[in-house]
Amino acid sequence: MHFPLTSYYIPYTLATLVPLVYAQTIGNVSPWPPGPGSSLVPQAPNSELTQILNEIDPSRIQATIQKLVSFGTRHTLSNQTDPVRGIGAARDWIASQMRTFAAASNGRMTVSVPSYIQQPVNGLVLQPTNISNIVATLTGTSEPNRVYVVSGHYDSRVTSILNFMDDAPGADDDASGVAVSMELARVMASHQSAATIMFAVVAGEEQDLFGSNFMATTLKQQGKDVQGMLNNDIVGSSTADDGTVDPNDIRMFVSGLPPSNTAAQNLNLASIGGENDSPAHQLGRFVAEVSQNTVTQMNVRAIYRPDRFLRGGDHESFLAQGFPAVRFTEPHENFAHQHQDVRVSNGVQFGDLIQFVDFNFTARVAKVNGAALWSLAQAPGTPKNVKIDTSVLTNNSTLSWTLDPKADAGYEVVWRETDEPQWSMVIPVGIVNSVTVNLSKDNVQMGVRAVGKNGFKSPAALPMPS
Incomplete structure (x- = not known):
């Protein structure tokens, strides 16, 4: 033949x-x-990637989270001009840190603060409000239009979504995710990447995914080929509310049928049994393959749903634009430490306080993200x-x-x-x-x-x- x-x-x-x-x-x-072929052996990190992952520093992650907590509140509606308190002070500090990281890149990494004015939304935004993201972009040397994104959100909240006056430490939700994105930007800035990596810190997540929606729609309008987005939201604690410690597991939420699909596209996918083979599922499989090894010391538990019940996150903004995206969240959430006024009630400490964050665990989550990001960006495109x-x-x-x-x-x-x-x-x-x-x-x-x-x-x- x-x-x-x-x-x-x-x-x-x-x-x-x-x-x-x-x-x-x-x-x-x-x-x-x-059948034909041989057993698939998972991709292992090469020497450069191993070096990158070993440079991720828990003490740097701790310092980042401590600094973010020090701003008192990072509520979307909080003060944007006070130099020491509120979301504006946090924004300016994050951008300054990112620029410091970019200085080691010989011009390959640039930092921007894209912003827009969000008009009032009933029950979420009281007056026209500036929404600012901070993005450090490590431009690809050979494929600059192929893009991978890692992100955390820097806004925080307490019990009432409109309470922008009281302290909202946001140590776990989501200074931990911000620390992952910033630490990876610091470590990868001195390396050359084939494809572009964007280290994002977005705003307005608690209100309605405002910052990530702005970023995803902008990338879509610019015609960027975003082939993967990793969202880190609540990745700071390895301890369950019953005291059980789970230091080597991370959950990865993976969406099924793409929300950007038409009904006809979904029917076509279902007709060949492809419900479990969407682009997001392929991204999730890839992450699980390359990120579970002796360097990360982590197990990645893939959960095939967009997010937890009654919850959502910034990856959904990217999924809505047709981009593959997944979300990382700690294995056992303690809801007394999320979206709560800081208080003690019946002997129980409520509030998203830094004392409940495990910095070594967050560093290992950063290694999972780093292994996936670098492996994606150095490989040919999908x-x-x-x-x-x-x-x-x-x-x-x-x-x-x-x-x-x-x-x-x-x-x-x-x-x-x-x-x-x-x-x-x-x-x-x-x-x-x-x-x-x-x-x-x-x-x-x-x-x-x-x-x-x-x-x-x-x-x-x-x-x-x-």
């Missing part, structure tokens, strides 16, 4: 099949025979226009995609049983834009990922029927 130079065929004959072996117990049969041929009935599967010159080590087909959460098998196919594998599309889920000569591999893309 002849195949064009841009195609590749994976032979899979009956001789390669491992026969079914019946177990001792009557009716108990071993799993399906293995393959585009990935298709699977459904024109004829066959037990083979033919996939195609658009060649990317940055995929200078070729492509891999990854696959898994449909009820498995992670890709489990991989088939290297070389620098081609089409491949036929003797693997039935009816039985498994498949994806295509790009590979760079530097060893970094992209998230996989689900093939859609051609």
Whole structure:
């Protein structure tokens, strides 16, 4: 059989099949025979990434959170001109710190404070209010338009969403997430990234995701190719309300059907069993693969829903624009320390106080983000226009995609049983834009990922029927 130079065929004959072996117990049969390829080995951090992760400093994270708490309140409606109290003082300090980090980048990192005036919203905003984000952008050396974002929000609140006068320390929600974004900006500023990384600190989250919506819509309007957004919101505590300590786990909330999809797009995705293979799910799989290792010392627990019940976060603004996004949140939340007036009631301390933050835990969460961000930005981009041929009935599967010159080590087909959460098998196919594998599309889920000569591999893309 002849195949064009841009195609590749994976032979899979009956001789390669491992026969079914019946177990001792009557009716108990071993799993399906293995298909083509080999077991997928998770990507490990290289020497540069290991250095980056080892530079993340818990004491720096502690100092950042302490400084943010010192502003008293960072409520969206609080004072914007007082130099020591309120959201304006916090904004100016964060921007100053980011500029200090950028000085080590030889011009690769720039800092901006994009702002707009939010008009009054019933029950949320009382008067026209300035909403300001702080963004440190490490511009990609070879693909500046391909963008990855890490973010935390710097506004805080107490019990009443309109109370902008009382102290709202916001140590965990969300000075912890801000500290993650700022620490990664500090550490990565002196490195060169192939794609662009944006270290964002956004405002107005507690009111209605104002800052992140402004950022996501702006990036969309600018035509930026945002291929991943990592939101860190409430990532400061490893202790449950019953005192149980869980220092090595982090939850990652992963949305299913994209909210930006039309009904027809969702039906098309559902028709091929792709509900668990949205771009956000592929991003989540990638994060889980590259961020669980001996350097981060963390387990990433993927939870397949957009967020916790009755809650939301800044990743939703990016999902709404069609960008893949996930949210990190500590494994066990103590609700006495969130959205509460600072007080003692019946012997219980309420309020989002710094005494409840575990700085070493937050540093490990930063390492999870750092491993994912750097691996994403150094790999080729997620393959585009990935298709699977459904024109004829066959037990083979033919996939195609658009060649990317940055995929200078070729492509891999990854696959898994449909009820498995992670890709489990991989088939290297070389620098081609089409491949036929003797693997039935009816039985498994498949994806295509790009590979760079530097060893970094992209998230996989689900093939859609051609």
